Structure formats: structure tokens, C-alpha cells
Amino acid sequence: MYDARRNLLAREIQRQCRGKLKRDESLAKHTTFGLGGTADLFFSPADLSDLAIAVPLIKDAGLPIFPLGGGTNTLVRDSGFHGLVISLTTGARRIEIGDDEGVIQAGASTQVVSRQCQRAGKTGLEFGCGIPGTIGGAIWGNAGAWGGETMDRVNWLRGVDLRTSREIYLKQSDISFGYRHTNLPTDLLIVEAGFRLAEGDPKTIAAEMNRMLAERKSTQPLSNRSSGCIFKNPPSHSAGALIDSAGCKGMSIGAVKVSDVHANFMVNLGGHSTEDVLALIARVQKRVFQVHKIELETEVRILGE
Ligand SMILES: Cc1cc2nc3c(=O)[nH]c(=O)nc-3n(C[C@H](O)[C@H](O)[C@H](O)COP(=O)(O)OP(=O)(O)OC[C@H]3O[C@@H](n4cnc5c(N)ncnc54)[C@H](O)[C@@H]3O)c2cc1C
Incomplete structure (x- = not known):
């Protein structure tokens, strides 16, 4: 069937x-x-x-x-x-930057969007300069950095419910969102969104972006394969600090390792199995719970049965 x-x-x-x-x-x-x-x-x-x-x-x-x-x-x-x-990474990646709003298709790169806004003298999305992936993914998980969050800038989004083929239009106030979370349904394909922008000085924005990128470079294992932060920060805690102080930095299974550079990153040093990552996630969660009595929740989306 x-x-x-x-x-x-x-x-x-x-x-x-x-x-x-x-x-x-x-x-x-x-x-x-x-x-x-x-x-x-x-x-x-x-x-x-x-x-x-x-x-x-x-x-x-x-x-x-x-x-x-x-x-x-x-x-x-x-x-x-x-x-x-x-x-949608090949078929829907148009970026249109207007006076106070950018209309951006979901397959556009978040980093490219951030840079184009800077060049156009628009402030609001500079926090995305180092966030890899697409605008669709950034909206879905409310990606953020340096105090900025994607959903804070979304005026509206348009998409389609792939289960019913119904077109969907949502205003920001229709969506519930928080730290690395939205309540957008999994069958919704986000197609494009309007982002709130404001006037800014391109040089000042560029300087701020350079600062963010330099800090990222010195604190994250950017030359290794990873999915960014594996766990969400629990309320009032840094997941990386909890993992580090629980003694998990450098822990590995197969060729997957808790990064020595940033304890909330796991890096793939040439492994062949996602099972190793899942086992390492479980081991870190167990250890952090033993030491801190705090349960770490994954930030990465795990696909497949
Ligand atoms: C080196 C590195 C650094 C990172 N730094 C950060 C950071 O600073 N802050 C941060 O928040 N994240 C960070 N991340 C994680 C990641 O880059 C972000 O979460 C990013 O926004 C995910 O976008 P994506 O397009 O890759 O999503 P994907 O991984 O492709 O998908 C993630 C989720 O979004 C959904 N999705 C994607 N596109 C659509 C769409 N068009 N419609 C509906 N749903 C969709 C998917 O179904 C999935 O559930 C980092 C990752 C790496 C590798």
C-alpha cells in the first residue's frame, strides 16, 4: 500500500x-x-x-x-x-528588502539574508550572520543568537498545509513561540515570511556582525561537522557549562565526540552511524542528570523511526 x-x-x-x-x-x-x-x-x-x-x-x-x-x-x-x-533551497530563496520589511522566501540562507540586510542599511537580522541553514528552519525552531530571535522579527508568514493542501497565512500574534520553539505544525511548509526591519548604518551593523562572527569562531568548533548546539539551555543554565562541569567534554562514542571547544556541540570526526550520536546524547543526558539533577532536552530535530 x-x-x-x-x-x-x-x-x-x-x-x-x-x-x-x-x-x-x-x-x-x-x-x-x-x-x-x-x-x-x-x-x-x-x-x-x-x-x-x-x-x-x-x-x-x-x-x-x-x-x-x-x-x-x-x-x-x-x-x-x-x-x-x-x-525549498533551490526553488524558493528570493530576498526582497523594503523600507521597513523584508519579504523572504523560506529556502533563503539565513546568513545571506542577514548580510543583504546589512548592505541595504537595515537592522534587525544581524544576529543571523553566523546561523547556518535557511529562513524556513530558523522560523520553525525560532533560531537565535546574541539576544536576537527569529520570531521577534517575523510580521507574518505564508505557507501550505501539506496534509490538506490548504494555504496558511499567520500573523506573528497567531504563533506561540519561545526559546528555540514555535508551535508551528509539522505538516506546515513555510514558504515565505515578512520580517520587521529598521533603518541602520551599514558600517555600524557590519562592525556588530564582525564582533559576533569573531566570538563564534573562537568559541565554536566551526571546522568540524556538527548540528550546532545539541541541547537547549535549561532555564537559567547554560547546557554547555552543565555538560562541561559534569565531566563530559571530550567524551566520545565511535567517531562522534563532545567537542573540546564547546561542550554543547557534538562533532562528527568521520563516523558512519547516527546511533553513535544518539548513544552519546543519552550518555551525556544521564551524566548531567546524575551530577546536576537537570534533564537536558535536545535542540536538534531527530528524523526517522
Ligand atoms: C555550526 C552551527 C552553528 C549554529 N548556531 C546556531 C545559533 O547560534 N543559534 C541557533 O538558533 N541555531 C544554531 N544552529 C542550528 C541551526 O543552524 C538553526 O537551528 C537553523 O535555523 C536551522 O535551519 P535549517 O534550515 O538548517 O533547518 P533544518 O535542520 O533543515 O530543519 C530544522 C527544522 O525546521 C523545519 N523546517 C525547515 N525548513 C522548513 C520550512 N520551509 N517549512 C517548515 N519547516 C521547516 C524542519 O522540518 C525541521 O523540523 C547552528 C548550527 C550549526 C551547524
């Missing part, structure tokens, strides 16, 4: 759409951790009109769906994902 629906969807997308449809696509190459199995189907629409053709087909197929951005906050299990991964 599943196979028949998957095959029909693949055939119809290939017949009707201009974008790329791949079968059994390795997700390791679409994530910064570089691990994990394949997606049964991986679709990158050519543009938004192509997406509009695909949406009713996706709805009719009823397969599990996962919108993937830059894969910088996603860990894929070795068993992969039995369903359709949809990516």
Missing part, C-alpha cells in the same frame, strides 16, 4: 513538475552532521508555481512528509525516512 502510493506520487511529480525528484536520496549529504539513511523520496520544486502543482499530489498520496531546510539542525537516523522530504 505504502509502496504503491510512493511510486504513484513519484511518477506524477515527475510527469507534472519541473523540479527534481530523487528516490532513495542519501540525507547524510543534506545535513551538516553528515550522517543518516535515505529518504524514500526527495523533492525540490523548481519554483513556487511548481510547488503549487505538487501540493495536491502530495496531499493525495498521504505519505509522511518532512520539510528540510539546510539540514543544520536535523539528525537523521540510520534507518532513514520513509516518506517525502521536500526542500
Whole structure:
């Protein structure tokens, strides 16, 4: 039954759409951790009109769906994902910067958006200068740094519910969000959003961004493969400090290691199995709980059964 629906969807997308449809696509190459199995189907629409053709087909197929951005906050299990991964990184990455609002498509790079705003003399998104991944992923998880958070700047977003093919328009006040969290449903594909911007001096903004980037470079293992911070900071605590003081820095399983540079990063030094990462996550959680009586919650999204 599943196979028949998957095959029909693949055939119809290939017949009707201009974008790329791949079968059994390795997700390791679409994530910064570089691990994990394949997606049964991986679709990158050519543009938004192509997406509009695909949406009713996706709805009719009823397969599990996962919108993937830059894969910088996603860990894929070795068993992969039995369903359709949809990516907007080639077909929806337009950036339009207006006087007091930027209208940005979900597949745009957060770092590129941040830099273009700086060049246009717009302040508000400079905190994103070092956050890898896409605007869609940044909205979904309310990414942030240096006190700035994505959802604080979102005026509205537009997307589509892939389960019902209904178009969705939400204002910021319709969305509940907090630290690295929104209540956006998993079947919602964010397509574009309007971001609140203000006038700023390009040189002053650039200086602030340079400061953030330099600090990031000296405190994060940027030359290794990782998913950024593995755990959320518990209220009033730094996850990195808790992990460090629990003696977990440098702990490893296989070729996956708790970074010596930043204890809340796990780095992939050439491993082949996500199971090693998951086992290391569990070991760190257990140790931190033993020492501090605090439960660490993962920040990375874990995909697959
Ligand atoms: C070196 C490094 C540094 C990092 N530093 C930071 C930091 O300072 N602050 C921070 O907050 N994060 C940081 N991260 C984590 C990560 O970069 C952010 O969370 C980023 O915003 C995720 O975007 P993405 O496109 O890669 O999302 P993905 O990993 O592709 O997806 C993450 C989630 O978003 C959903 N999603 C993605 N696109 C869409 C869409 N169009 N519609 C609906 N849902 C979507 C996915 O389904 C998934 O649930 C860092 C990561 C790395 C590797």
C-alpha cells in the first residue's frame, strides 16, 4: 500500500513538475552532521508555481512528509525516512528588502539574508550572520543568537498545509513561540515570511556582525561537522557549562565526540552511524542528570523511526 502510493506520487511529480525528484536520496549529504539513511523520496520544486502543482499530489498520496531546510539542525537516523522530504533551497530563496520589511522566501540562507540586510542599511537580522541553514528552519525552531530571535522579527508568514493542501497565512500574534520553539505544525511548509526591519548604518551593523562572527569562531568548533548546539539551555543554565562541569567534554562514542571547544556541540570526526550520536546524547543526558539533577532536552530535530 505504502509502496504503491510512493511510486504513484513519484511518477506524477515527475510527469507534472519541473523540479527534481530523487528516490532513495542519501540525507547524510543534506545535513551538516553528515550522517543518516535515505529518504524514500526527495523533492525540490523548481519554483513556487511548481510547488503549487505538487501540493495536491502530495496531499493525495498521504505519505509522511518532512520539510528540510539546510539540514543544520536535523539528525537523521540510520534507518532513514520513509516518506517525502521536500526542500525549498533551490526553488524558493528570493530576498526582497523594503523600507521597513523584508519579504523572504523560506529556502533563503539565513546568513545571506542577514548580510543583504546589512548592505541595504537595515537592522534587525544581524544576529543571523553566523546561523547556518535557511529562513524556513530558523522560523520553525525560532533560531537565535546574541539576544536576537527569529520570531521577534517575523510580521507574518505564508505557507501550505501539506496534509490538506490548504494555504496558511499567520500573523506573528497567531504563533506561540519561545526559546528555540514555535508551535508551528509539522505538516506546515513555510514558504515565505515578512520580517520587521529598521533603518541602520551599514558600517555600524557590519562592525556588530564582525564582533559576533569573531566570538563564534573562537568559541565554536566551526571546522568540524556538527548540528550546532545539541541541547537547549535549561532555564537559567547554560547546557554547555552543565555538560562541561559534569565531566563530559571530550567524551566520545565511535567517531562522534563532545567537542573540546564547546561542550554543547557534538562533532562528527568521520563516523558512519547516527546511533553513535544518539548513544552519546543519552550518555551525556544521564551524566548531567546524575551530577546536576537537570534533564537536558535536545535542540536538534531527530528524523526517522
Ligand atoms: C555550526 C552551527 C552553528 C549554529 N548556531 C546556531 C545559533 O547560534 N543559534 C541557533 O538558533 N541555531 C544554531 N544552529 C542550528 C541551526 O543552524 C538553526 O537551528 C537553523 O535555523 C536551522 O535551519 P535549517 O534550515 O538548517 O533547518 P533544518 O535542520 O533543515 O530543519 C530544522 C527544522 O525546521 C523545519 N523546517 C525547515 N525548513 C522548513 C520550512 N520551509 N517549512 C517548515 N519547516 C521547516 C524542519 O522540518 C525541521 O523540523 C547552528 C548550527 C550549526 C551547524
